[in-house]
Amino acid sequence: MRKPETIERLYLDFDGFFASVMQQAFPALRGHPVGVIPFETDKAKYTTVIACSKEAKAQGVQNVMRTPDAQALCPDIVLVMQRPDLFRRAHNALLNEISCEIPIDTAKSIDELTCKLGKRDIVDPQGLAARLKKRIAENVGPHITCSIGFAANRLLAKLACKMDKPNGVTIWEPEGALQYLSALPLSEISGIGGRMEKRLNNAGIYTTAQLTATQPKQMRALWGNVNGERMWYGLHGYDIQAQPTGRGMYGHGRVLPPELRKLDKARDTARLLLTKAARRMRRDFFYANKLWLWLDLREGGWFGQRDLPCVNDDQAILAALSHLWDKAAFELPRRHEIVRAGVTLLDLMPADGRQLDLFLNDDRDRQRWERITFSIDALNRKFGKRVVSVGPWKPPPGGYAGGKIAYTRIPSAEDFW
Known part of the structure; x- marks a missing residue:
């Protein structure tokens, strides 16, 4: 299994995607705390804020929060109904702009994607990030921002992407990856949910440093399948490719x-x-x-x-x-x-x-x-x-x-x- 000696992956995550797209499309929402809800606003007390803007997050509002709770934290929050058709069009426009700078390997979701770096971009990741952000701002709109992580593989690049949100750029060189990881709680590792964290705690693993100090077969046993072993190699910077999945x-x-x-x-x-x-x-x-x-x-x-x-x-x-x-x-x-x-x-x-x-x-x-x-x-x-x-x-x-x-x-x- 190959272990890259330099960064090879980019992971990009749009910041507060649903809310920022609404702010870009509707100028009256810009600069205001925005909460996106599934129903029209006269049903707000019965529903949930499914996404919120950075202004709302600054006042304590979180995604998937009951609207009465969000309004208690942020009385001036503006509730707007979701627009999936608009979000889809924005997604396609953004991918088009990004693909003009670098080929997109995989669109992981409506607001996340990953790319393989070419030789030029490996040498100058900051330059690539600056070009991507400039192209998005000029051709789609300045109110849609993104955070970008660079690392040896997709998993580490995704974790790096979370470190400097919103609108940040984080580079994890391979030789320092384990040191960067040690600062993260287990719950921040992609693939470790609440039940998995409890299982790790029961095995005496409470920190990311303790997790990375295990062995591949031990991780496989903890997960109960090969995904645990794949996780170990991913956290240690090996080039782990996603397994193909079929429609179920x-x-x-x-x-x-x-x-x-x-x-x-x-x-x-x-x-x-x-x-x-x-x-x-x-x-x-x-x-x-x-x-x-x-x-x-x-x-x-x-x-x-x-x-x-x-x-x-x-x-x-x-x-x-x-x-x-x-x-x-x-x-x-x-x-x-x-x-x-x-x-x-x-x-x-x-x-x-x-x-x-x-x-x-x-x-x-x-x-x-x-x-x-x-x-x-x-x-x-x-x-x-x-x-x-x-x-x-x-x-x-x-x-x-x-x-x-x-x-x-x-x-x-x-x-x-």
Whole structure:
């Protein structure tokens, strides 16, 4: 395994991305503490600040904080509804500008990316960082800033990136990497969550210095898999490449506004989310063998699943959802409040490797529904919006259902139709 003798990786993280994009797009928000929320502002007391600006953070507001708590800390915070379509366009514009200076290796999320350094950039990382920041400020906008970390590998560059936020540049040369790491608490190491930290504490490891003093096989045993050993080599500056991952599921979840938190009111939202998940699945040429429906209640939750005969058409998938919805109606208490609803299509099968159940092979009716569904998809693609759907199409308040920006997924334009 190769151990680089110099920096080879850049990791870039946009500062307060959602809030800074809103400030760049809407001048009236600039210089003010901003909190981005999922619903319109008259529902603010029921929701959460999902992202906040540096001005709000300076007053103690944090991402994923209840709006009443955020307003108590920062009475003048300006609450604005999320704009996933705007965030997606900003992401694409920023990647375009960065790729003019250096090829992008991987976009890790909507606001993080990593690059491999060329010889010129290894010699002058500060110059590269200055060029990137200047290009972003001049061609996208000065209110969107980024923090940049340089190190021998991706993991160390990501950790370095966190050291001088916001708008900082941090360079960890290989010979000093372990010394830089020793100043970080375990919770700051990417890949160490709360449960993993407790496991390490139980093994007598309380600091990052103690963690890096272990051996690879010991780390593997602590993690219970090869990821622990990979972590050890990453922290010690070896060139560790990310393992390829395959698609495991398609799904969407949605926090419901107060007026939709009863089962009969939430059904249309669940249908819409499932239809959008199925469209994504078809675009990637997959079929599903199972459907999950999950409902987060104010107290507890409900979960149901139903097997599918390797299908991807809307009629078959929505019929399965209807069955699960009837089951939920029978099992849920009379007094319930559904805070969040979600659907997941899983047990995927690539279209070119599809295998059908001996007793549930495609019949004429199933083939007809597949043709109808593919025709609907073609019409929607042709006109660049939703023009046809199977059954009702009632977006919930706030819009953008199915266009959520998850950590590992950046929506496409089709997700907003």
